[in-house]
Amino acid sequence: MSEDIPRVLSIQSHVVHGYVGNKSAVFPLQVLGFEVDAINTVQFSTHTGYKHIKGNVLKNEEMEELIEGLILNEVDYYTHLITGYSRSPESLKQLAEIIKKLKQKNPQLIYVCDPVMGDNGKMYVPEDILPVYRDIVVPLADIITPNQFEAELMTGMPVKDLDGALKVIEALHQKGVKTVVLSSTELGDGDNIVAIASSKGEQYIIKMPKVDATFTGTGDLFAALFLAWSYKTNNNLKLTLERVIATLQNIVQDTYQKARVL
Numbered sequence: 215m216s217e218d219i220p221r222v223l224s225i226q227s228h229v230v231h232g233y234v235g236n237k238s239a240v241f242p243l244q245v246l247g248f249e250v251d252a253i254n255t256v257q258f259s260t261h262t263g264y265k266h267i268k269g270n271v272l273k274n275e276e277m278e279e280l281i282e283g284l285i286l287n288e289v290d291y292y293t294h295l296i297t298g299y300s301r302s303p304e305s306l307k308q309l310a311e312i313i314k315k316l317k318q319k320n321p322q323l324i325y326v327c328d329p330v331m332g333d334n335g336k337m338y339v340p341e342d343i344l345p346v347y348r349d350i351v352v353p354l355a356d357i358i359t360p361n362q363f364e365a366e367l368m369t370g371m372p373v374k375d376l377d378g379a380l381k382v383i384e385a386l387h388q389k390g391v392k393t394v395v396l397s398s399t400e401l402g403d404g405d406n407i408v409a410i411a412s413s414k415g416e417q418y419i420i421k422m423p424k425v426d427a428t429f430t431g432t433g434d435l436f437a438a439l440f441l442a443w444s445y446k447t448n449n450n451l452k453l454t455l456e457r458v459i460a461t462l463q464n465i466v467q468d469t470y471q472k473a474r475v476l
């Protein structure tokens with residue numbers, strides 16, 4: 215196995231129809247030059263915004279077995295770990311143990327955590343997930359990419375203006391997270407979305423036009439792209455944020471145009 219190619223373990227959801235979780239993250243990471251191993255925390259027919267949620271959730275013992283297989287076959291060396299959608303506190307607590315195991319194998323492992331809990335003021339995972347992200351999993355992350363709602367949940371602080379956003383970001387840094395990115399906030403006017411990235415005392419803000427639609431899977435894609443561009447720019451925060459947002463804007467605009475045609 216070449217040690218030069220960055221290797222990502224992506225522990226996220228899988229959906230048969232649509233693009234969220236690993237369906238949003240794996241291909242873009244591969245296109246950007248990463249080897250990606252994927253573990254599906256759930257296998258649903260669609261994302262949970264649909265009326266009927268059908269499929270199954272990976273049991274802890276099944277997760278344990280997959281990790282054991284990687285370790286026994288000595289293919290558990292990763293440069294990066296990325297995690298997203300998880301439905302149970304128990305699976306998240308197990309994830310914390312997995313992170314520690316992978317960091318024992320590679321102490322330089324970069325862990326990117328997208329604390330998927332909800333959006334627009336509404337949680338779409340069980341509420342008892344929140345304290346596990348806040349107190350156990352997020353403190354283990356090198357990079358986190360919450361949206362505004364998820365950042366407010368984890369800090370108990372509102373993002374009403376830029377000062378509020380920077381206070382929330384600082385509170386998340388205080389949990390030990392080196393790079394904190396609010397993937398979207400409502401700090402723009404109604405026509406714009408604002409993203410904020412903060413690391414090592416630097417902060418960058420990008421304002422982008424808001425497309426008149428609601429997208430699902432964009433947060434997972436954001437996290438995957440942020441992982442990739444952080445690596446490819448040698449952690450140049452400004453360049454990383456610019457390239458992530460540029461890619462996402464292309465995708466959401468293109469999706470919107472194509473969707474309107476249907």
Ligand SMILES: Nc1ncnc2c1ncn2[C@@H]1O[C@H](COP(=O)(O)OP(=O)(O)O)[C@@H](O)[C@H]1O
Binds near residue numbers: 424425426
């Ligand atoms: N309606 C939208 N218009 C323009 N860009 C969007 C829109 N929704 C999402 N995005 C893009 O996707 C990124 C992540 O979106 P976000 O809503 O924060 O993710 P999630 O809530 O799924 O975690 C944003 O930074 C933005 O670039």
Ligand SMILES: Cc1ncc(COP(=O)(O)O)c(C=O)c1O
Binds near residue numbers: 299
């Ligand atoms: C199964 C599943 N995975 C992931 C997500 C996260 O999507 P997003 O990237 O929009 O946060 C969702 C959101 O509904 C979901 O239902």
